[in-house]
Amino acid sequence: MISYRATAAADLNRVTSWVVTEPVGWIRADRYVAELAEGMYRPEWTWIAEHDGRVVGRALWWGSKAGLHPVALDCLDVDPAVGNRAAVAAELIRAALAGFPEPVQYEIKVAGGWREHPATSAAMEWRRAAAHAAGLTREVERLQFEWAPADGLPPAAGRLQFAKASDEEFLAVFKRIAEGSLDAQTRANVVAKGVDATAREEMDFYLRAPGKREWWRIAYTREGEVAGMAIPSATPYNVNVGYLGVVPEFRGRGYVDEVLTEITRLHAANGESRITATTDLGNAPMAAAFGRVGYRNTEIRINLSNDIEP
The missing domain is CATH 3.40.630.30 (Gcn5-related N-acetyltransferase (GNAT))
Structure with a gap:
């Protein structure tokens, strides 16, 4: 049976040792630790899924330093070994949303032309399905630009x-x-x-x-x-x-x-x-x-x- 909970300080190593291998944007350990120190990530905003004492999923929620609640899900991943990753991820999102009174968003970052790349498309689709199942149903595709x-x-x-x-x-x-x-x-x-x-x-x-x-x-x-x-x-x-x-x-x-x-x-x-x-x-x-x-x-x-x- 899989359980879902917010983390405590003692879970830090378990959270930061996670590595996302799919072609989507994710939060690495150094950034998480740095922003945890500033209050933009917090243990109570960081949710994990556990099975037999092992972390099989994580959801990192971000908010402003002065915020009472997070505003965005920055990183969502589930171990492929669980089988239905979308179902586990949906429960992970729902568990967190129960304590968030204001609207939130989840932004999945991928390279351009993602629909034509099977690995990227697959990584996108199970995350999107999880978000929709958990109630994050308003969807907007946005283009990121850069100037140098x-x-x-x-x-x-x-x-x-x-x-x-x-x-x-x-x-x-x-x-x-x-x-x-x-x-x-x-x-x-x-x-x-x-x-x-x-x-x-x-x-x-x-x-x-x-x-x-x-x-x-x-x-x-x-x-x-x-x-x-x-x-x-x-x-x-x-x-x-x-x-x-x-x-x-x-x-x-x-x-x-x-x-x-x-x-x-x-x-x-x-x-x-x-x-x-x-x-x-x-x-x-x-x-x-x-x-x-x-x-x-x-x-x-x-x-x-x-x-x-x-």
């Missing part, structure tokens, strides 16, 4: 001007950009909470992120009209594009390239050697903009969550 100086610094086109602004001004632009957004998470939040609450939550998220508030810019046309905004940001690991958008009346004019260029140039001016970004597979205009500005698609991420469907 060797990719070339995009020139500033000059059609837009960028300036700092107050929180109130940024909040107003967040609201405008949420209208008709192609981003799956924004659409889901608008349906569930309305535009005002969605804008406030998105803005609060970036205010709490490791990026600096002084980086934020509002984009204006030459006539002084608000066209959109650029929010360069960061994670605990590297700088990223953060949030950008164009207000509805100015979409379709190529302004998104200029907003993305502004973010890229700001990070580059700060000496950054790597900028990351993500967008939904279904947001074709944004994906195309990344390509035009010089970003490379480096990874696919399948995001599974238990929040409300759009």
